[in-house]
Amino acid sequence: MISIKNVSKWYGAFQVLKDCSTEIQKGEVVVVCGPSGSGKSTLIKCVNALEPFQQGDIVVNGISVADAKTNLPRLRARVGMVFQHFELFPHMTITENLTIAQTKVLGRSKEEATQKGLKLLDRVGLKAHADKYPGQLSGGQQQRVAIARALSMDPICMLFDEPTSALDPEMINEVLDVMVELAHEGMTMMVVTHEMGFARKVAHRVIFMDQGRIVEDAKKEEFFGTPRSERAQLFLSKILHH
Amino acid sequence: MYEYDWSSIPGALPYLWEGMKVSLEITFVAIVAGIVWGTLLAMMRLSNLGPLSWFAAGYVNLFRSVPLVMVLLWFFLIVPQFLRAVLGLDPTTDTRLASAMVGFALFEAAYYSEIIRAGIQSVPKGQVAAAYALGMTYGQAMRLVILPQAFRNMVPLLLTQAIILFQDTSLVYVSALADFFGAAYKVGERDGRLVELLLFAGAVYFVICYSASYVVKRLHQGNGS
Numbered sequence: 001m002i003s004i005k006n007v008s009k010w011y012g013a014f015q016v017l018k019d020c021s022t023e024i025q026k027g028e029v030v031v032v033c034g035p036s037g038s039g040k041s042t043l044i045k046c047v048n049a050l051e052p053f054q055q056g057d058i059v060v061n062g063i064s065v066a067d068a069k070t071n072l073p074r075l076r077a078r079v080g081m082v083f084q085h086f087e088l089f090p091h092m093t094i095t096e097n098l099t100i101a102q103t104k105v106l107g108r109s110k111e112e113a114t115q116k117g118l119k120l121l122d123r124v125g126l127k128a129h130a131d132k133y134p135g136q137l138s139g140g141q142q143q144r145v146a147i148a149r150a151l152s153m154d155p156i157c158m159l160f161d162e163p164t165s166a167l168d169p170e171m172i173n174e175v176l177d178v179m180v181e182l183a184h185e186g187m188t189m190m191v192v193t194h195e196m197g198f199a200r201k202v203a204h205r206v207i208f209m210d211q212g213r214i215v216e217d218a219k220k221e222e223f224f225g226t227p228r229s230e231r232a233q234l235f236l237s238k239i240l241h242h
Numbered sequence: 243m244y245e246y247d248w249s250s251i252p253g254a255l256p257y258l259w260e261g262m263k264v265s266l267e268i269t270f271v272a273i274v275a276g277i278v279w280g281t282l283l284a285m286m287r288l289s290n291l292g293p294l295s296w297f298a299a300g301y302v303n304l305f306r307s308v309p310l311v312m313v314l315l316w317f318f319l320i321v322p323q324f325l326r327a328v329l330g331l332d333p334t335t336d337t338r339l340a341s342a343m344v345g346f347a348l349f350e351a352a353y354y355s356e357i358i359r360a361g362i363q364s365v366p367k368g369q370v371a372a373a374y375a376l377g378m379t380y381g382q383a384m385r386l387v388i389l390p391q392a393f394r395n396m397v398p399l400l401l402t403q404a405i406i407l408f409q410d411t412s413l414v415y416v417s418a419l420a421d422f423f424g425a426a427y428k429v430g431e432r433d434g435r436l437v438e439l440l441l442f443a444g445a446v447y448f449v450i451c452y453s454a455s456y457v458v459k460r461l462h463q464g465n466g467s
């Protein structure tokens with residue numbers, strides 16, 4: 001579904017990504033973790049071409065992201081993305097947030113888009129808030145709307161960049177619950193997170209990054225059992241003791 | 243001691259009102275055209291395409307470095323000839339109003355584009371990323387997500403610029419076009435009451451601009467920003 005092949009990226013002279021390669025199969029849930037600044041966000045943004053890269057290639061559902069002929073908006077429309085800071089559109093109501101891309105990008109009718117949007121809103125438990133503006137919701141609620149917004153495009157896979165790290169602790173679980181449910185339904189997911197409870201519960205694989213490199217790429221059981229690299233061991237011992 | 247005599251004003255009011263309409267017309271056209279052209283300039287300036295960005299930067303710097311009155315004079319000299327050549331207008335057709343509108347619009351666009359550029363940059367980068375991630379094109383992201391938020395942040399600055407513009411329309415007197423200021427001047431000269439008429443015109447400008455600024459200030463506070 002997503003195959004990342006020898007991707008390298010530079011910001012000027014600074015190399016953020018160093019020869020990163022991995023495969024994510026259909027229905028697989030892969031958690032990406034690693035210290036701050038290791039390039040996790042950069043890597044996940046390369047997958048839907050929000051960030052360009054200079055070397056290597058990423059193929060999503062058979063379509064090359066690096067190919068200049070690829071219609072990137074069309075590709076992105078089918079790849080859902082959830083951001084650390086939600087990024088709902090503050091000048092639109094929740095319903096408008098859920099329908100704008102459906103109508104303008106996918107060309108769905110207003111009725112169809114609204115119906116779909118409200119169904120997803122109900123699914124994340126926020127039907128009562130349809131006519132509010134994002135600023136009137138809590139962080140956890142906004143992030144659930146953001147997930148519903150991504151789902152409204154019928155994505156073939158979902159990318160999450162630290163979806164819970166900007167939330168107050170008491171709101172983390174309501175968002176993780178939605179993500180766990182998605183994983184159980186068989187959604188293909190690439191999730192940057194330090195929530196190891198989530199990783200243990202639903203991840204198939206864990207990728208550990210350090211200084212722009214994929215240092216570990218292992219089945220969940222192996223990763224939590226005996227990570228091979230010292231860096232990963234140290235990292236795990238740090239975050240698991242929190 | 244100078245003897246004030248205000249008696250020529252009441253009778254001149256209809257004529258002065260005609261002048262005011264010209265001032266407002268120029269202001270309105272220059273605001274609308276200036277914002278549209280200014281938005282395009284701001285988008286060019288922020289684009290990655292070198293030539294577009296340089297053109298916009300050059301344009302803005304040129305117009306911001308030249309006195310407005312000079313720009314207006316150029317346009318009074320150039321636009322009539324241009325219109326005559328292109329539209330085959332009669333040489334006697336009065337194109338002063340059109341020239342003034344074009345001159346103001348092009349001049350104001352340089353100022354508006356700087357306000358709009360700052361407004362676009364004030365929208366968090368994550369909003370652009372979110373719009374793209376949903377499959378929007380550059381144009382859709384701008385139109386549906388970035389510009390609505392940018393304009394919301396910019397309303398007070400745009401209105402303030404509009405107030406300055408309204409005052410600056412008095413500069414069209416260089417073409418003897420009868421805007422409000424020009425009309426007051428003409429009445430004053432005709433009746434030998436220039437001092438009274440100019441004081442009156444000044445008072446009118448003051449009342450209009452001061453009330454407008456007050457409204458803008460209230461709007462700004464109402465926004466909580």
Ligand SMILES: Nc1ncnc2c1ncn2[C@@H]1O[C@H](COP(=O)(O)OP(=O)(O)OP(=O)(O)O)[C@@H](O)[C@H]1O
Pocket residue numbers: 011016034035036037038039040041042043
């Ligand atoms: N636009 C940019 N220009 C230059 N350097 C950048 C830019 N964006 C990111 N970087 C650098 O690239 C490196 C990787 O950043 P990235 O955001 O991918 O890290 P991360 O693993 O997601 O970290 P975090 O856990 O803090 O989110 C960091 O050192 C960062 O400073």
Ligand SMILES: [Mg+2]
Pocket residue numbers: 040041042162
């Ligand atoms: Mg990050």
